[in-house]
Amino acid sequence: MFPIVSWMVFSPLIGAFLILFFGDKNEKQCKRIVLIAIISSLISFLFSLVIFMNFQSSPKMQFVENLKWIESLGVSYRVGLDGISFPLILLTTFLTPIVLLFSWDDIKKRIRLYYFSMLLLETAMLGVFVSLDFFLFYVFWEAMLIPMYFIIGIWGGKKRIYSAMKFFLYTMTGSVLMLIAILWLYFATGFGTFNILVFLNSPVDPLLQTWLFAAFAIAFAIKVPMFPFHTWLPDAHVEAPTAGSVILAGVLLKMGTYGFIRLAIPLFPEAAVEFSPLLIFLSLVGIIYGALMAMVQKDAKKLVAYSSISHLGFVMFGLFSFNLLALGGSVLQMVNHGICSGLLFLTVGMLYRRRHTRFMDDFGGIAKVMPAFSVFFVIAVFSSIGLPGLNGFVGEFAILSGSFQSHFFPTLIATIGVVLSAVYMLPMVQKVIFGKIKFEANRVLSDLNLREWFVLVPMIFLVFLLGIYPKPILKIIEPSTKSLLLKIKGRKLLVKKRNIKKLRLVISEIAPRRGY
């Protein structure tokens, strides 16, 4: 069988190494590098489309590849995808060529290193979504940080070094704790393998689960980011170059929620249920807090960054209400948020490119000078607010109507967040697009150029497609979420029937002893 998943993951990497052989001294050479980068990411996108054509609507892992790696520890190179990871893979392969194209006009220094890092980042991100082995997963998970660190730290704004370091330290603190949990899981269960599927199919003893879930949850919660761990996000988003922000908001944040739905919840369902009140509470705090913070921002990019915290709160809320509709809505919302926050960052980036400011008060009346841009901008904002007919609506609506059945009051609070999103988003439209032209500099702004059309049109197309006809993607998601939910529900019954005394005996043997 043709190893199509590996080809999809590693074709950007091949492109990255190709780039190293070309110089970036003059304009012509630079153009060549950008072209290679875009082509190699497009190849990856093509592979993912081929997978899309052949994807079967079933909860099973598909396109699984398995190679030996470090046998003595039970580590193997095992990749595959299912209905939960595949939408996010499509999102990644779709967004990367777009942001690479966008960077054409944006990045002026160290072109080679920039595109090298971007392609490296794409491979690592895809790797996280496809890996079915803990070791492999962790390698990609951490390897992803390095190119992102470079992208923020070299091509970012004024406070870039501080922000890059903060981003790195926060994420790494979480992930090293996860590493400990992975190793603990490995030795406590005694399977002798790091194959994730083996762990997913065999229950972990509930008494072990609490700590392990906590370690995983902290790692993922930092990445999402959930409320008390969110402080790295505004810094990183604001300082990163536009392309970095798009990838950060579009894909990297989804790693956290993906981690919850792929690992933390199905591996430790009892602990997940036990912790769910706390996590729902934190996600509600995130929804309201993010919205309130967004409301008072003057910097458009910061506003979008805080809106991400609020939107990701919805996703987390949907995950932990353990309801089929809400769970499906969460996965869909991950994709939707990737598109609409990406779109917002891109449009804000286009404004910044022209005026070198992101303060909303510096604009006004843009609709008159940049009509095409304004249309796209308004659509992006409406999609973020969740206007019916656009993509943002479908996911949010599914989450809220699903969770409404089981969590009445939390849903009520979350709904306030939907209202608030209009409260902070619409003033931005008003300040930037409408009104009189206050500054002379704004009078001469040029409308979109050809490259920017190419960047925005595919995104807007998806906004409408997913808003009006989300069925193809729902067909991918649904079987997986259904089987996941069945598994969690089934496990709950299983635990009750168990003989607790016998369980304790088992635990005392396998659980690591309390040491100094």
Added chain:
Amino acid sequence: MEFVFPAIFWKSFLPVPILTFGAVLVLLFDVFTSEKKRQTTFWLSIIVLLFTLVSCLLSEGESSEISFGGMYLFDGFTRSLFVIILFSSFIVVLMSSVERRFEQNSYGDFLGLILFATLGMMLMVSTRNLVMIFIALEIFSLSLYVLAGIFRSSSIGNEASLKYFLLGSFASGFLLFGIALIYGSTGSTDLFDIIKFYELSTQKLVFFLGLSLVIVGLGFKIGAFPFYMWTPDVYQGSPTVVTAFMSVGPKAAAFAALFRILISTSNFSGNKLEMMFWIMAALTMTAGNLIAIWQNNIKRMLAYSSIAHAGYLLIALVTIKQAGPLSTGSFLFYLLVYSFMNIGAFLVVTLAIKEDGSERILIDDFSGLGLNRSGLAISMAIFMVGLAGIPPTGGFVAKFYIFSAAIKSGFIWLSVIAVLNSVISVFYYFRIIVVMYMKDMSEDEKKEQFRFVWGSGLSYAVIALVICVVGTLGMGIFPSFFVDFALNSSISLN
């Protein structure tokens, strides 16, 4: 009484005589030739090291072979350590070819001393006799004292040498006194016999006093808390080549001795020693990492980082009782990867000399390296990422093994301390990356252009650098072969 001559396994003993005669040959050759023959001495020592390496790869390490009644013991553990020590010496010799500051004939002395120090380290890892441990330790320590001050005109070099000598002699004194006490209480210096005689001993307190003094002496050599005070000064003052040499081999040797001592005494010392090393490991890495954050001098920073890495290696030592082969395996693998990364980092420091020939001493001096000398900068970035333990470098796999050994033995909290420490370490390792790539450069630095002169010794150092980079990355992506090699290198006493 009839004298029975102890058994000698010549095949496994071969590396030692080869290296001894090779070292003497290098010294003699240097005496009888003129300054112009520098190249020949260099090649001679390379050949000696390669021969020794081949001879120890040829001997099988599956079962242990005991020669000279326990004075020389060759098992899988010994063999792997031989390879690591010889490899680090090999890289250091390659690296030394770029150093231009050797006076008159001191280059030959330098190579001879490197070879003798290598010999001492090899003897130390291949014995179960405490007296032999002491003699081996003195062989390499004395060589290192001289090496630290090999540039006679450098005042900080002399300071480093003297400091190292004074403090080192104290440590040797402790070690020797400890050995004497152990001998006094059990009547033997052979670890194998000590296990047997311990039960009969009436002076158990004296025995433990001796044991702790031995640990103090060896703890000094690995730079463990609280015996690490000499490290930064000596690392800073010594020539960078010597510092690179010092940061791997002596640690390997002292750790090997600790491993053998801990294994043999673990049966009757209960958990006490384990607990002591637990605390030592936690404090060593925390102290190393926290102090490293505040350093501005690159060599001092790397010195504290090497203290921190000694702390991680101590974790492997703590787990020896419960994790068995995983413990020694993770130790060996970590040491191998560490030697790639750490020597590599020092290599970059040596190669990154400014146009006027002076070394970049401060971390801030590395500013702009990413633009002017991208090859060096990218190598340095890889080493830093590796030392911080981030995939896809070998540093990650090495840490992964150490932590697996710790968690398998139930030391959850120790591994939590260790991983948090590796987060702290990111802070100072990445400072170099920040300086090289992210800081805005001054006008002078933009102008600075480096002309790469192939030949003139530089090419050997570049080869060494390539080996280190490939090793660091290769161990992270295809670690399987070396992992199995390390896991199969079992340690034995009898």
